[in-house]
Amino acid sequence: MSRASPHIYIRITMNLSTINRLLKRYPTKWIAFAVFLWLILLFKYCGFFTYFFTRDYFSEFTYPLEGDIPKCVSQLRSGQNPDIKPLTTANYSFIRFNKTKCLDSSMTKKKKINLLILVKSALHHRGNRGAIRRSWGQETAIANVEIRILFLLGISASHNDHKFDDLITNEHEKYGDILQSDFVDAYFNNTIKTMQGIRWVIENCDNAEFILFSDDDMYVSIKNLLKFIRNPFYYPKEIEDSSKLNVVPKALYAGSVFLVSPVRTQFSKWYISVDEYPFSHYPPFVNAGSFVLSYEALVQLFYGSMFTKYFRFDDVFLGLIAKKMKIDPIHSDYFYNWKKAYSKIGYKDIIAVHGYDNPISLTRIWNEQDNKRNKLHFEVFNFQEYLCTKED
Numbered sequence: 001m002s003r004a005s006p007h008i009y010i011r012i013t014m015n016l017s018t019i020n021r022l023l024k025r026y027p028t029k030w031i032a033f034a035v036f037l038w039l040i041l042l043f044k045y046c047g048f049f050t051y052f053f054t055r056d057y058f059s060e061f062t063y064p065l066e067g068d069i070p071k072c073v074s075q076l077r078s079g080q081n082p083d084i085k086p087l088t089t090a091n092y093s094f095i096r097f098n099k100t101k102c103l104d105s106s107m108t109k110k111k112k113i114n115l116l117i118l119v120k121s122a123l124h125h126r127g128n129r130g131a132i133r134r135s136w137g138q139e140t141a142i143a144n145v146e147i148r149i150l151f152l153l154g155i156s157a158s159h160n161d162h163k164f165d166d167l168i169t170n171e172h173e174k175y176g177d178i179l180q181s182d183f184v185d186a187y188f189n190n191t192i193k194t195m196q197g198i199r200w201v202i203e204n205c206d207n208a209e210f211i212l213f214s215d216d217d218m219y220v221s222i223k224n225l226l227k228f229i230r231n232p233f234y235y236p237k238e239i240e241d242s243s244k245l246n247v248v249p250k251a252l253y254a255g256s257v258f259l260v261s262p263v264r265t266q267f268s269k270w271y272i273s274v275d276e277y278p279f280s281h282y283p284p285f286v287n288a289g290s291f292v293l294s295y296e297a298l299v300q301l302f303y304g305s306m307f308t309k310y311f312r313f314d315d316v317f318l319g320l321i322a323k324k325m326k327i328d329p330i331h332s333d334y335f336y337n338w339k340k341a342y343s344k345i346g347y348k349d350i351i352a353v354h355g356y357d358n359p360i361s362l363t364r365i366w367n368e369q370d371n372k373r374n375k376l377h378f379e380v381f382n383f384q385e386y387l388c389t390k391e392d
Contacts (some may be wrong), residue, residue, distance in 0.1 A: 050264040057281035064309045069324040073303040086306035096172050096180040102205035116208040117149040118197040121216040123164050123185050128216040131359030135366035136220045152197045154185030191314040198302045214290045217357040224351045236349040255291030257331035259284050285319025286329045287337040290352035300325045
């Protein structure tokens, strides 16, 4: 065993002598007081004291605006003045979009779109967008199913960043699938990004039957998603009783559902103060990484947002609106908000998995899981049959 350096002994002796001097200079009670103050600050920043001021969600929940919001939404949709005045919201403009995305080949009338995919992407994630276009985001991957895809973007925080602007312009000219608005593209603006996507669908693609929202680092199995839409309460079981098939809520809002408490630790990315949200839990919400909406649910969330105070986390914001609109989120264990270890069998029924920010890995897994089978005629799902049997 090698002997310790004499410098270590000298350093330890100096540290011990320093402590001895402090103990002689300052009474023990002052040191105890300093430790107490340090613990108080630690508890404060860890959010320990906030729990004494938190209100119980299950018995006391309210969130502005209060009132009969479904009635107000119904009034607004029918052209009437609602009983409650809607909130004033920021009016962002679309600066790049494709007007013909939801039109037929003649470019003169709208075509029924079975699935519209809206991918929330960051400006610099060109590789992610390219991988999605080559894999699960292919519009012609599944025969007999009309699919369209758009990538939702904001703008650079730097007004003089012409590099990103030129790259996005070239990308949009090449693919025609960029939906860009004039808000700063940042994590805490994801609520704006999501609502801009919803607004665009209302204004330009009301012929879409289902809308999938996804982050740009997700693996998604479109074939499994379509099976889930047909059978959300029993997926992935094969149901022989036809009466149980296609019985889907008209306002479908589905994915990985959470019922969790706000994070009160001040140094956390997801910190929320008691002043901003005073309750012990959030309403049930679907994780924003990947979720699916029927068009009716999307419309209700859009109009409901006009009567709901803005919240910085997009999934919580939609959960707040859904609670006001009396939309019950549907949970599926097959939407993963974390990266599940890959195996061919383990991914057989998976709908979405988070954590695929490597374009090569995403493309490889899609090729192994979906590529060959997606080229087959997709007879399992019949949209016309669904439209005749969905619940009101």
